[in-house]
Amino acid sequence: MINKISSLKVVLICLVLSFLSLNLHAQSHSYIDKNKDMANELSIKYGIPSSVILAVxxxxxxxxxxxxxxxxxxxxxxVGKNTVNRSRYRSFKSVRASYEAFCKLLSRKKYYARLKGKKNFSEWVHAIAEAGYTTVPKEWIRRVTFVNKKFNLSRLD
Structure with missing residues (x-):
C-alpha cells in the first residue's frame, strides 16, 4: 500500500511538473510573439539585431x-530613477519605452559603430557583456545564447 501511495505521489509530481513546464514554454513563446514586432522595428531603427534585443x-x-x-x-x-518605488532600477511608462531605452543605451557604446547593421548575434552579445552590461559575463552570455537558440530568434534578423 505504501509503495502504491509513493508511486502515485511520484506520478502526480511528474504530471504537475510537466504541466508547469508546458505553461512556462507557452508563456515564453507568448513573450516573444508579443514583442517580436517591436524588436524588429527597433532593429531597423538602431541596427541592432532583433535576436539580441529579444534574447536580452x-x-x-x-x-x-x-x-x-x-x-x-x-x-x-x-538602472536609474523611477517614479514607482525605491528601487535602483528605472521605471518606464511602457514596455516599448524600456526597449527603446535599451537600444539607445547600446547606441552610445564604443562597439556600436563597429557592429551597427551586423547580424552576428555572438559578436553583439560578447561586446555588450565585455562593455560591462552584466556583472557575470560568462553566465549572462550563456543564458542569452541559450534563449536565442531555444527560440530560434536569429530567424528574425
Whole structure:
C-alpha cells in the first residue's frame, strides 16, 4: 500500500511538473510573439539585431515575469530613477519605452559603430557583456545564447 501511495505521489509530481513546464514554454513563446514586432522595428531603427534585443529582454525580465518587468515595465534591468518605488532600477511608462531605452543605451557604446547593421548575434552579445552590461559575463552570455537558440530568434534578423 505504501509503495502504491509513493508511486502515485511520484506520478502526480511528474504530471504537475510537466504541466508547469508546458505553461512556462507557452508563456515564453507568448513573450516573444508579443514583442517580436517591436524588436524588429527597433532593429531597423538602431541596427541592432532583433535576436539580441529579444534574447536580452527575455533573460533580464524572466520573459516578462520579473518584478521589475511587471511593476517598472523595465525589461532590461536598466538602472536609474523611477517614479514607482525605491528601487535602483528605472521605471518606464511602457514596455516599448524600456526597449527603446535599451537600444539607445547600446547606441552610445564604443562597439556600436563597429557592429551597427551586423547580424552576428555572438559578436553583439560578447561586446555588450565585455562593455560591462552584466556583472557575470560568462553566465549572462550563456543564458542569452541559450534563449536565442531555444527560440530560434536569429530567424528574425
Amino acid at each position: 529582454a527575455f533573460v533580464e525580465s524572466g520573459a516578462g515575469t520579473s518584478k521589475n518587468a511587471k511593476i517598472l515595465k523595465n525589461h532590461f534591468g536598466i
